[in-house]
Amino acid sequence: xxRVRELIFLGTGTSGCIPNIPCITSNNPRxxxxxxxxxxxxxxxxxxxxxxxxxxxxPDGRIRNIVIDCGKTFYESAREVFIKHNIETVDAVLLxxxxxxxxxxxxxxxxxxxxxNLSIPIYCDKETMGTVGEAFPYLVDTGKATxxxxxxxxxxxxxxxxFSPFQCLGITIQPLRVEHGTYSDGRPFYxxxxxxxxxxxVSDCSRIPDETRLLMAGSKLMILDAxxxxxxxxxxxxxxxxxxxxxxxxxxAIFTDFCHRMEHSELERYSEKLKEExxxxxxxxxDGMVVPI
Numbered sequence: 357x358x359r360v361r362e363l364i365f366l367g368t369g370t371s372g373c374i375p376n377i378p379c380i381t382s383n384n385p386r387x388x389x390x391x392x393x394x395x396x397x398x399x400x401x402x403x404x405x406x407x408x409x410x411x412x413x414x415p416d417g418r419i420r421n422i423v424i425d426c427g428k429t430f431y432e433s434a435r436e437v438f439i440k441h442n443i444e445t446v447d448a449v450l451l452x453x454x455x456x457x458x459x460x461x462x463x464x465x466x467x468x469x470x471x472x473n474l475s476i477p478i479y480c481d482k483e484t485m486g487t488v489g490e491a492f493p494y495l496v497d498t499g500k501a502t503x504x505x506x507x508x509x510x511x512x513x514x515x516x517x518x519f520s521p522f523q524c525l526g527i528t529i530q531p532l533r534v535e536h537g538t539y540s541d542g543r544p545f546y547x548x549x550x551x552x553x554x555x556x557x558v559s560d561c562s563r564i565p566d567e568t569r570l571l572m573a574g575s576k577l578m579i580l581d582a583x584x585x586x587x588x589x590x591x592x593x594x595x596x597x598x599x600x601x602x603x604x605x606x607x608x609a610i611f612t613d614f615c616h617r618m619e620h621s622e623l624e625r626y627s628e629k630l631k632e633e634x635x636x637x638x639x640x641x642x643d644g645m646v647v648p649i
Contacts, residue, residue: 358414360413360527360555363646366423368613371405398620400620403642405428406425406560408579409437412527414526420447422525424452425450425452425559428460430461433643445468445472449477450550453536458560462510465508485514530552531549532548533547537590551571555576559579559580559613576608577609578601578608580600580609582640584615
């Protein structure tokens with residue numbers, strides 16, 4: 357049976373990325389992280405759009421590569437991580453929601469579909485599919501392409517049931533429907549996380565519904581949103597995410613999706629405190645971080 361062999365964090369930051377350019381072109385006394393990120397000792401504070409690469413061992417001996425979210429910085433992430441780890445293919449993409457930092461790199465997939473003569477399956481919910489069709493109509497309907505440029509070959513699969521698992525390259529994927537803030541009229545905006553091989557990935561979240569908690573229960577590794585120390589209308593703060601770790605009690609938790617209020621070495625020091633005082637393993641992710649499974 358196919359098994360996940362390792363995870364690689366392609367990005368661990370917000371939509372705006374870190375460093376925030378105005379913070380390094382001006383003297384912003386409120387931000388110490390952005391300028392620090394430009395130094396060798398602060399390098400782990402450089403953060404692209406939040407994204408994860410799931411590497412899967414298959415019985416045929418070839419590793420399959422599943423990308424969770426293909427946002428604005430996907431090209432830069434791939435240029436660094438794929439070359440470093442000799443990764444040649446993108447075999448599937450899971451989209452969590454229809455924001456720019458999750459799906460605006462879809463057009464860059466043409467380099468894989470053309471060069472390797474592949475069609476890449478894309479999995480997302482109905483709402484995200486609608487946003488993709490509005491932003492990239494030619495990706496959904498190649499008849500809408502203009503000019504002489506090539507169009508990536510993508511095969512879209514809509515997740516109609518957020519509570520039923522589906523198969524992706526032989527791996528069973530359980531969608532995890534959580535709230536990621538609200539629309540202006542107060543309706544929840546939903547984000548689709550994913551559970552696979554006892555790993556739960558929920559990188560943008562302000563609330564986990566009870567029915568989704570049941571699907572996450574028993575996860576050995578949990579990857580959770582922790583935008584800043586305090587709560588945010590559409591994200592967990594660090595303390596919110598830590599409450600979830602105390603509730604679920606996974607063997608290990610990794611926090612991601614940090615803004616420029618979160619300094620990596622400070623997060624590491626607090627992780628050491630949690631390990632010593634509560635025996636909790638809660639690590640801050642960084643771009644390029646490899647997690648063997």
